[in-house]
Amino acid sequence: DVKVTQSSRYLVKRTGEKVFLECVQDMDHENMFWYRQDPGLGLRLIYFSYDVKMKEKGDIPEGYSVSREKKERFSLILESASTNQTSMYLCASSPDRSTAPFGPGTRLTVT
Amino acid sequence: AQTVTQSQPEMSVQEAETVTLSCTYDTSESDYYLFWYKQPPSRQMILVIRQEAYKQQNATENRFSVNFQKAAKSFSLKISDSQLGDAAMYFCAIRGANSKLTFGKGITLSVRP
Numbered sequence: 001d002v003k004v005t006q007s008s009r010y011l012v013k014r015t016g017e018k019v020f021l022e023c024v025q026d027m028d029h030e031n032m033f034w035y036r037q038d039p040g041l042g043l044r045l046i047y048f049s050y051d052v053k054m055k056e057k058g059d060i061p062e063g064y065s066v067s068r069e070k071k072e073r074f075s076l077i078l079e080s081a082s083t084n085q086t087s088m089y090l091c092a093s094s095p096d097r098s099t100a101p102f103g104p105g106t107r108l109t110v111t
Numbered sequence: 112a113q114t115v116t117q118s119q120p121e122m123s124v125q126e127a128e129t130v131t132l133s134c135t136y137d138t139s140e141s142d143y144y145l146f147w148y149k150q151p152p153s154r155q156m157i158l159v160i161r162q163e164a165y166k167q168q169n170a171t172e173n174r175f176s177v178n179f180q181k182a183a184k185s186f187s188l189k190i191s192d193s194q195l196g197d198a199a200m201y202f203c204a205i206r207g208a209n210s211k212l213t214f215g216k217g218i219t220l221s222v223r224p
Contacts, residue, residue, distance in 0.1 A: 031210050033212065035214075040120075040216060041216060042117075042202060042214045042215055042216035042217050043202065043204075043214040044214075045211060045212070045213070048210070048211065050210060058211070088154065090156060092156075092212070094210070097143075097144050097206050097207075097208075097210055098144060098161065098163075099158060099161065100146075100158075100206070100212055101158070102148075102155065102156035104153075104154065104155050105154045105155070105156075107154075
């Protein structure tokens, strides 16, 4: 079974802090994704990466950046956290278009 | 651009009964995948079923089946013999050539004992 892990299940940060959310997959998948999930809005794509050092903006990239230095790791960075970035963050990976297993999610609270 | 619409925010079903969750989508592509994901209270997103657009036969996975109407751009999920463990949020999603996975807003399914 593919395993996608995220560094934290719960995270509390202060406004203005730099925040790193880490995602690791163990199946050599090319594609990795970061989503945020908010009530009534479903999952919205922030960024995705289809190879090492390659990234593309999703639907809501503002306020976020990403890093993919190694194939198995895809990091989401909040340069200066704000309260409107309080959300659930979900990472997924996939080898092709037929599937995309997800990590367990990180509930981020910015105070 | 691709979009997914789940117009019902909530549904309820009696245990052992059948329920159908609706989903419509829009895409300009001819080759794409459609998915239903389940998210229980644990928050882990679980793939329930997937359908390749070029396949006319509706996908089935045990008690879960889809009604895929390509011309109408409709992709509904039928859950037969509903169980208490089926209670969760369900998301419909589409994935095209650029690998982006676009989700609907989800529907909360409750199962009455």
